[in-house]
Amino acid sequence: MSGRDSGAALFAGLDVSTQSTKLVVIDPDRGAVVHVDRVEYDRDLPRYGTRDGAAQGLGEGVSESDPRMWIEAVEVLLGRLAGAGGQAHGRTDARGHRDAGAMAERIRCISVSGQQHGLVALTADGTLARPRAKLWNDFSTAEECRLLTEAVGGLDAMISEVGNSQRTGYTAGKILHLRRHEPECWARTRTLLVVHNFVNWFLTGGPDGGVAALEPGDTSGTALWHPGTGRWSRRVMDAIDADLAAKLPPLAPADRSIGAIGSRLAERFGLPQECRVDAGSGDNMYGALGTGNFEPGLFTVSLGTSGTACTVLDEPYVDPTGEIASYCDSTGRYLPLLCVSNLANGYNALREALGLSHEAFARHVEEAPPGNAGRVLIPWYEGERTPDVPFGAAATLGFDAADLAGARPAAACRAVLEGHVLNLWDGSTRMPVTPREIRLTGGLSASPAWCQTIADVFDAETVPVAGEGAALGAAIHAAWVWYRESGEARPLAEVAAPFVVLEESRRRRPRPEHRAAYAALRRLFRAVSRRLRGLDGEDPFALRREMLRVAAPR
Numbered sequence: 001m002s003g004r005d006s007g008a009a010l011f012a013g014l015d016v017s018t019q020s021t022k023l024v025v026i027d028p029d030r031g032a033v034v035h036v037d038r039v040e041y042d043r044d045l046p047r048y049g050t051r052d053g054a055a056q057g058l059g060e061g062v063s064e065s066d067p068r069m070w071i072e073a074v075e076v077l078l079g080r081l082a083g084a085g086g087q088a089h090g091r092t093d094a095r096g097h098r099d100a101g102a103m104a105e106r107i108r109c110i111s112v113s114g115q116q117h118g119l120v121a122l123t124a125d126g127t128l129a130r131p132r133a134k135l136w137n138d139f140s141t142a143e144e145c146r147l148l149t150e151a152v153g154g155l156d157a158m159i160s161e162v163g164n165s166q167r168t169g170y171t172a173g174k175i176l177h178l179r180r181h182e183p184e185c186w187a188r189t190r191t192l193l194v195v196h197n198f199v200n201w202f203l204t205g206g207p208d209g210g211v212a213a214l215e216p217g218d219t220s221g222t223a224l225w226h227p228g229t230g231r232w233s234r235r236v237m238d239a240i241d242a243d244l245a246a247k248l249p250p251l252a253p254a255d256r257s258i259g260a261i262g263s264r265l266a267e268r269f270g271l272p273q274e275c276r277v278d279a280g281s282g283d284n285m286y287g288a289l290g291t292g293n294f295e296p297g298l299f300t301v302s303l304g305t306s307g308t309a310c311t312v313l314d315e316p317y318v319d320p321t322g323e324i325a326s327y328c329d330s331t332g333r334y335l336p337l338l339c340v341s342n343l344a345n346g347y348n349a350l351r352e353a354l355g356l357s358h359e360a361f362a363r364h365v366e367e368a369p370p371g372n373a374g375r376v377l378i379p380w381y382e383g384e385r386t387p388d389v390p391f392g393a394a395a396t397l398g399f400d401a402a403d404l405a406g407a408r409p410a411a412a413c414r415a416v417l418e419g420h421v422l423n424l425w426d427g428s429t430r431m432p433v434t435p436r437e438i439r440l441t442g443g444l445s446a447s448p449a450w451c452q453t454i455a456d457v458f459d460a461e462t463v464p465v466a467g468e469g470a471a472l473g474a475a476i477h478a479a480w481v482w483y484r485e486s487g488e489a490r491p492l493a494e495v496a497a498p499f500v501v502l503e504e505s506r507r508r509r510p511r512p513e514h515r516a517a518y519a520a521l522r523r524l525f526r527a528v529s530r531r532l533r534g535l536d537g538e539d540p541f542a543l544r545r546e547m548l549r550v551a552a553p554r
Helices: 067-082 084-089 100-106 142-152 155-162 171-181 183-188 195-203 216-220 234-240 263-269 283-290 344-354 358-367 409-428 448-458 469-485 492-496 512-532 540-551
Strands: 010-016 020-027 032-040 107-114 120-122 191-193 257-260 276-278 298-303 307-310 337-340 376-378 395-397 437-441 461-466
Touching: 010 067, 010 195, 010 283, 010 469, 020 067, 020 469, 032 067, 067 100, 067 195, 067 263, 100 107, 107 195, 107 283, 107 469, 120 183, 120 195, 142 155, 142 171, 142 234, 155 234, 171 183, 171 234, 191 195, 216 283, 257 469, 276 469, 283 298, 283 307, 283 469, 307 409, 337 409, 344 358, 344 409, 358 409, 358 448, 376 409, 376 512, 395 512, 409 448, 409 512, 437 448, 448 461, 448 512, 469 492, 512 540
Parallel strands: 010 107, 107 276, 298 437, 437 461
Antiparallel strands: 010 020, 020 032, 120 191, 257 276, 298 307, 307 337, 376 395
């Protein structure tokens, strides 16, 4: 032990997301979250000139950030933890304990959650080979995804190779884009990392001996490695560059640490020299862990700028269409996941256009009947990831002239709410299990209207989960890993139990009186979605007439 180190063990989780970095510190012995802090990039690091965490003026479909911004955010958070800022932001637990001043000295392990798929390229000396990282929501690599798919022989062959289709969100297309369009940067590149691996490399020393390592969860989303077989695809890698394998770090187990905190960081921020850095994972993996999603049948749905739905499985699942992402989780199991790129964007845009608060929006929703009298919105405002329509646009059915003139704000509000939830539901039906309970996280989970509509559309109970999402999941994972490596292994569910708090007072159940209307609305939404994509399906106009009959008051 370090001479400074005393007291009960604490564990830290960092979540390096698109718009912010959050730090959570837990004390498992007391079952207490003892510290929470956040850096918002736009507000707190204005010199990077970001909007919603992304650099501006880069062109349509391009979404990138300077990786140094994420490192600066981590340094700010560790600095606050170590000094006066730690005192200001620390929390008092239920017993009145407040120990921010000694927190840094007592942290035994740190785990990092990162936004998935972002590509960071490093030179041999550890500087950035490219000044910005392409993010998960960058749509500029559609051509590269097409080229890779053609190179291996089509969609079926690609899914056989890597368990996933090639999507613009995934990392493989970003790598090929770098090689094709920025050959000078590619020539300088010696190491390729995704976001959380890059932060791990920094924490373990960066240019001074930092550990570059991948892990199964985030590596699943590179579309270079098959999560079911655990093998790299030589065919996909060769289609990018014959030397690509040399630029990829080794794969570390998800349930182990990769090294100790860098000595300079330890000294600078008051961390013990023996503090471990665990393998970490993607934000989706840790978001599931932070909601107690340890067994099949539980779904975690995250409601933010984008929306995700996932569940834990004991066996790998590969969707033959590639619409459901095939991932490993952060514990050695599997995490099939659906992601829609449009969620809070349409909701917030309508609220702002109508000048509505969240509460006023919810009141308008209640003024329109469930099913919205056959009005349907397809919410593909900025292209869509699921279904895979990168150049998609929003569409409506059943709106009359009065609706279009803005005479019925209630109908517009319900259409936006139901449209986004239906789009999430439609994609989720490709999952191999039906949800028996949906645990909600993310900003919109605070809305009773969203909670009830999800319960009605999915026909399953919903319950928001209190806490800090992926950052909390990272802290729980750090504790679990440290106990395993210290010879006092504890079951993950036992470690997590004090921190996974279901908000039972906000639990919502499907309303039996609206089941018929929502069953009809689901069919109608799916029919419109399929017709827009040129697929066979039911006649939306006939379904709308049927729905109006079913939903009519009796």
